[in-house]
Amino acid sequence: MMSPATLTRRIAPVLACVGLLAVWQVASLALKNDSFPTAIEAIRAIPDILGDKEALINILASLRRMAIGFGVAVLFSIPLGLLMGRSRAVAAFFNPLLMIIYPVPKAALMPIIMLWLGVGDVTKTLVIFLGVSLPVIYHSFEGAKAVEEKMLWSGAAMGLSPLQRLVRIVLPAALPEILTGCRTGLVLALITMITSEMIARQSGAGNILFNALDMGQYDTVFAMIIIVGAMGIGLDAIFERVRARLVRWSEPQFDMPLSFS
Amino acid sequence: MKVVPSRSNEWVRSVTPQKPASAIIEIDRVSQVFQTSTRKEHLALSEISLTIEEGAFVSILGPSGCGKSTLLYIVGGFVSPTSGAAKIKGQAITGPGLDRGPVFQEFALFPWKTVLGNVMYGPRQQGVRAIEAEAQSRALIEMVGLKGYENFYPKELSGGMKQRVALARTLAYHPEVLLMDEPFGALDAHTRTRLQNDLLNIWERDRKTVLFVTHSVDEAVFLSDKVVMMSKSPGRIRQVIDIDLPRPRRRNELLLDPRYQKYVVDIERMFDESDETGSPS
Numbered sequence: 001m002m003s004p005a006t007l008t009r010r011i012a013p014v015l016a017c018v019g020l021l022a023v024w025q026v027a028s029l030a031l032k033n034d035s036f037p038t039a040i041e042a043i044r045a046i047p048d049i050l051g052d053k054e055a056l057i058n059i060l061a062s063l064r065r066m067a068i069g070f071g072v073a074v075l076f077s078i079p080l081g082l083l084m085g086r087s088r089a090v091a092a093f094f095n096p097l098l099m100i101i102y103p104v105p106k107a108a109l110m111p112i113i114m115l116w117l118g119v120g121d122v123t124k125t126l127v128i129f130l131g132v133s134l135p136v137i138y139h140s141f142e143g144a145k146a147v148e149e150k151m152l153w154s155g156a157a158m159g160l161s162p163l164q165r166l167v168r169i170v171l172p173a174a175l176p177e178i179l180t181g182c183r184t185g186l187v188l189a190l191i192t193m194i195t196s197e198m199i200a201r202q203s204g205a206g207n208i209l210f211n212a213l214d215m216g217q218y219d220t221v222f223a224m225i226i227i228v229g230a231m232g233i234g235l236d237a238i239f240e241r242v243r244a245r246l247v248r249w250s251e252p253q254f255d256m257p258l259s260f261s
Numbered sequence: 262m263k264v265v266p267s268r269s270n271e272w273v274r275s276v277t278p279q280k281p282a283s284a285i286i287e288i289d290r291v292s293q294v295f296q297t298s299t300r301k302e303h304l305a306l307s308e309i310s311l312t313i314e315e316g317a318f319v320s321i322l323g324p325s326g327c328g329k330s331t332l333l334y335i336v337g338g339f340v341s342p343t344s345g346a347a348k349i350k351g352q353a354i355t356g357p358g359l360d361r362g363p364v365f366q367e368f369a370l371f372p373w374k375t376v377l378g379n380v381m382y383g384p385r386q387q388g389v390r391a392i393e394a395e396a397q398s399r400a401l402i403e404m405v406g407l408k409g410y411e412n413f414y415p416k417e418l419s420g421g422m423k424q425r426v427a428l429a430r431t432l433a434y435h436p437e438v439l440l441m442d443e444p445f446g447a448l449d450a451h452t453r454t455r456l457q458n459d460l461l462n463i464w465e466r467d468r469k470t471v472l473f474v475t476h477s478v479d480e481a482v483f484l485s486d487k488v489v490m491m492s493k494s495p496g497r498i499r500q501v502i503d504i505d506l507p508r509p510r511r512r513n514e515l516l517l518d519p520r521y522q523k524y525v526v527d528i529e530r531m532f533d534e535s536d537e538t539g540s541p542s
């Protein structure tokens with residue numbers, strides 16, 4: 001038997017999705033615009049896309065680039081962010097660099113990178129890497145800075161070397177914050193993945209989407225939007241599971257209501 | 262105070278003082294100036310000199326903010342003093358070492374480790390086999406009264422429980438010198454008494470050197486060979502008082518002992534006097 005609270009928590013996301021689709025359906029019926037198919041039309045187009053081998057290969061290629069870009073970015077950004085958080089010198093060196101890169105939309109760098117590296121996988125993966133890196137670096141940095149000094153002292157007293165302290169104290173202590181950065185990074189990976197395929201159309205989910213747009217196949221466009229959205233929700237849900245498992249020790253124990261009335 | 266001959270031969274040191282106890286920690290004119298965020302200089306410790314003999318139980322007693330923790334950090338090697346020097350076994354203290362085990366006022370437990378994981382951390386780091394480390398750690402956890410909480414995470418413990426885990430964690434790797442910063446501050450009277458007794462037992466068995474910070478006059482007199490009284494602003498040593506009470510000490514006997522009562526009353530009076538004269542600089 002599920003308690004009412006658990007039940008509400010389980011049903012809430014489903015309700016949100018159904019609600020969104022309902023609003024969409026009503027809006028598109030009201031607008032009666034050719035370029036705005038109804039939710040039902042869009043959903044009907046999904047099996048066609050997923051049944052098409054070509055389309056599937058495209059989507060898988062997208063996912064592969066995203067996974068590589070995300071993975072490499074995380075492996076690179078966490079150590080960098082942690083080092084920045086624990087060493088003033090490292091922070092002083094990298095902070096200005098990051099401040100320059102931060103406000104630039106990563107997709108805007110694509111044309112330049114394309115000139116250097118071509119329109120292939122490397123370029124797109126690099127753009128994803130750039131998009132993911134910044135939030136992960138930033139959160140790792142903040143997490144490492146916030147590590148309680150006495151915890152590091154305790155480690156030092158037990159004979160941990162500076163490197164051991166970084167890996168065995170700063171990393172786990174900052175993990176909740178790092179994973180918050182990774183979650184943002186995951187969403188950004190999806191966004192940069194699609195935008196990169198919009199700019200360099202050659203393969204991928206974005207390629208299907210924007211080609212359909214050019215050809216006026218609006219139900220395919222919206223079907224792709226649903227597919228990409230579902231991918232985002234799915235990846236985020238998986239990530240959230242992993243995250244919750246890794247940082248169970250830090251989760252707040254009580255669901256804090258907004259008021260105590 | 263006169264040296265009181267001990268009735269118990271367990272308390273050998275006071276009866277047979279032929280071999281002079283050697284100094285393990287020497288603090289020589291240590292001062293600590295802090296730069297506050299408002300760019301003012303704050304003299305936290307002023308010209309502290311103190312020698313601690315090997316195997317001695319020394320308490321530091323003083324009002325809040327008089328620099329007790331800071332002094333402990335300097336001995337621990339976590340903070341280097343603005344001037345003066347601290348030595349351990351004749352060697353200048355330049356950083357933390359396995360020979361000195363801190364128990365911090367803020368506990369500083371590893372929140373991602375369970376109680377058992379925290380206590381096992383030190384021994385494991387020193388290469389003790391997992392099975393042995395676990396057995397020893399479980400025994401220590403039981404000693405501090407946390408049996409049954411081995412798999413709890415720090416966030417699931419009360420303040421006093423965390424404090425006991427911190428104590429067990431440090432005891433687990435057998436440092437020669439214990440640097441304890443108000444380790445019983447968050448405990449109820451009953452648990453406090455129990456742990457004081459346990460600490461005394463461990464100390465009497467292993468003869469560790471203990472530097473023990475506390476607010477409590479009772480506690481300092483009950484536990485120590487020497488009580489170092491500090492005054493505030495700037496932190497200075499006001500007086501060092503030798504506590505000549507027989508060992509092993511039993512609480513129920515000691516509380517009735519007029520000598521114990523006199524120490525407590527005298528030290529409390531000295532505090533009251535310093536309250537009247539002491540003013541922030």
Ligand SMILES: Nc1ncnc2c1ncn2[C@@H]1O[C@H](COP(=O)(O)OP(=O)(O)OP(=O)(O)O)[C@@H](O)[C@H]1O
Pocket residue numbers: 295296297303305323324325326327328329330331332366
């Ligand atoms: N990092 C710091 N920066 C500036 N001032 C500090 C710093 N650490 C301590 N102080 C100052 O040094 C003085 C001594 O602090 P300390 O923590 O050693 O006191 P304490 O005797 O341990 O007090 P309590 O009994 O409350 O723990 C205080 O006046 C405090 O304001």
Ligand SMILES: [Mg+2]
Pocket residue numbers: 329330331366442
């Ligand atoms: Mg203190």
